[in-house]
Amino acid sequence: DEGSEVAFAGRSNAGKSSAINCLTGNKKLARISKTPGRTQLLNFFSLSEGRRLVDLPGYGYAKVPDKVKKDWGRLVENYLQHRRSLRGLILLVDCRHPLQPFDHKMLSWAAAVGMPTHILLTKSDKLKRGAARKALLFASDEIKVYGGLISVQLFSSEKNIGYPEVVDTINYWLTPCDTN
Numbered sequence: 226d227e228g229s230e231v232a233f234a235g236r237s238n239a240g241k242s243s244a245i246n247c248l249t250g251n252k253k254l255a256r257i258s259k260t261p262g263r264t265q266l267l268n269f270f271s272l273s274e275g276r277r278l279v280d281l282p283g284y285g286y287a288k289v290p291d292k293v294k295k296d297w298g299r300l301v302e303n304y305l306q307h308r309r310s311l312r313g314l315i316l317l318v319d320c321r322h323p324l325q326p327f328d329h330k331m332l333s334w335a336a337a338v339g340m341p342t343h344i345l346l347t348k349s350d351k352l353k354r355g356a357a358r359k360a361l362l363f364a365s366d367e368i369k370v371y372g373g374l375i376s377v378q379l380f381s382s383e384k385n386i387g388y389p390e391v392v393d394t395i396n397y398w399l400t401p402c403d404t405n
């Protein structure tokens with residue numbers, strides 16, 4: 226638990242694997258996370274010495290048994306609560322189904338512990354420009370209650386929408402700060 230890392234979280238099917246592929250330019254990475262047996266694990270991807278992306282298991286698999294859901298909760302909660310090198314969270318949310326109860330749970334936690342969180346409203350290519358803008362305004366309004374550490378943007382891995390913004394955010398979080 227040294228260096229800096231940014232964790233990716235989201236409901237299954239929100240577009241997390243596609244976003245990680247798109248951001249790293251490496252199609253193999255998220256395939257690794259989707260390998261059966263690894264979907265319930267934390268997958269760590271090293272960017273450079275001491276800088277990592279962490280793919281958290283997708284939540285909201287309707288079909289998994291309660292026991293697995295509980296284990297998922299324990300694994301992720303334990304990681305989120307104790308990981309010292311965690312600098313920020315990227316929360317992936319399908320722009321057509323913004324901020325479901327579990328997303329709010331994550332945001333409440335992030336706000337409570339002061340964890341910077343950047344929401345990607347994914348698959349924004351699926352909405353017309355006006356509707357996408359509306360979804361962004363709606364989400365921007367909804368996150369106001371959580372304070373200034375939560376931000377949101379439109380994103381599409383398919384059409385490369387919002388790429389520079391999220392890369393800047395991640396790079397900013399992963400830049401070592403002088404703690405002396």
Ligand code: GDP
Binds near residue numbers: 241347348349383
């Ligand atoms: P994950 O379960 O969160 O890792 O989601 P995936 O990345 O596997 O994506 C779920 C589905 O959404 C797949 O069929 C993807 O092809 C599709 N998808 C992901 N990102 C985009 C996007 O930006 N635009 C569109 N149109 N489809 C996307």
